[in-house]
Amino acid sequence: MSRIRNVKPEFYAHEELQDMEMEHPELHPMLVFSALWTQCEWSGVFHWSIRKLKLAILPFLNYDLEESLGYLERHGFIKKFGRDGKYYGFVYIFSKGPPKTINLIKDVPVETAGRFCKIRHRNKDSGLTENASVGAIRLEYQTRSNVWRFGTGTCVARDNDELEHPAVFPYKLARDQITTWTNEGDTVLDPFMGSGTTAVECHLSNRHCIGIELSEEYFDLELRILKRVCAQQQFDFRGGA
Numbered sequence: 689m690s691r692i693r694n695v696k697p698e699f700y701a702h703e704e705l706q707d708m709e710m711e712h713p714e715l716h717p718m719l720v721f722s723a724l725w726t727q728c729e730w731s732g733v734f735h736w737s738i739r740k741l742k743l744a745i746l747p748f749l750n751y752d753l754e755e756s757l758g759y760l761e762r763h764g765f766i767k768k769f770g771r772d773g774k775y776y777g778f779v780y781i782f783s784k785g786p787p788k789t790i791n792l793i794k795d796v797p798v799e800t801a802g803r804f805c806k807i808r809h810r811n812k813d814s815g816l817t818e819n820a821s822v823g824a825i826r827l828e829y830q831t832r833s834n835v836w837r838f839g840t841g842t843c844v845a846r847d848n849d850e851l852e853h854p855a856v857f858p859y860k861l862a863r864d865q866i867t868t869w870t871n872e873g874d875t876v877l878d879p880f881m882g883s884g885t886t887a888v889e890c891h892l893s894n895r896h897c898i899g900i901e902l903s904e905e906y907f908d909l910e911l912r913i914l915k916r917v918c919a920q921q922q923f924d925f926r927g928g929a
């Protein structure tokens with residue numbers, strides 16, 4: 689299994705990060721922030737261990753990583769917290785307001801599925817209130833965290849022609865993203881089409897797709913794949929090479 693983490697395009701044009709970079713280039717805030725993603729666990733949390741982090745993040749540059757982390761924290765990009773005597777960091781993600789659609793995928797098996805449990809509420813003062821007369825049966829599956837794992841590489845291709853592109857994404861990755869953030873009939877924009885994975889999954893899940901691809905070679909490949917997948921159905925190709 690490989691992990692795929694995307695740095696959102698907003699990262700490269702984020703005004704505040706750019707200002708911070710210009711203000712304190714010696715702290716490398718942009719590079720440190722993007723590199724922190726590689727140090728996070730599945731939940732977006734990393735160990736606040738300066739020596740270990742320094743070995744992983746720009747180890748050959750002479751800069752004060754603790755100062756860089758503090759700088760990112762003061763500007764709201766990460767949050768430091770302590771638990772059981774250890775310190776951790778949490779990386780926030782970029783978002784332009786709440787998403788229009790969220791269909792969270794619930795496919796994480798629950799160990800205690802089927803058991804009866806009491807309902808408890810966390811109070812504002814952090815205490816717990818237990819309602820002994822109200823309970824619920826634990827469901828079989830719970831919602832995924834915000835890090836998803838997929839098989840990658842040649843084994844995820846549906847056919848040989850897809851292997852003509854060097855960086856084909858797993859179909860399941862595209863499908864899960866599409867079904868989480870859109871409903872049937874919505875339109876998905878993929879500005880880096882590659883072999884057309886997103887377009888294929890949009891078609892199969894009744895979404896529209898607008899795709900952009902720079903390379904004529906890959907554009908032709910996409911068309912071939914899309915035509916093969918959609919051979920039996922009507923498909924709206926409005927491509928122009």
Ligand SMILES: C[S@@+](CC[C@H](N)C(=O)[O-])C[C@H]1O[C@@H](n2cnc3c(N)ncnc32)[C@H](O)[C@@H]1O
Nearest residue numbers: 855856857880881882883884885900901902903
């Ligand atoms: C990582 S691949 C995408 C792979 C795709 N998700 C798939 O499963 O096949 C990125 C693609 O973006 C294309 N690309 C790079 N720069 C581009 C640009 N400025 N405009 C449009 N396409 C671009 C590349 O030619 C490449 O095919």
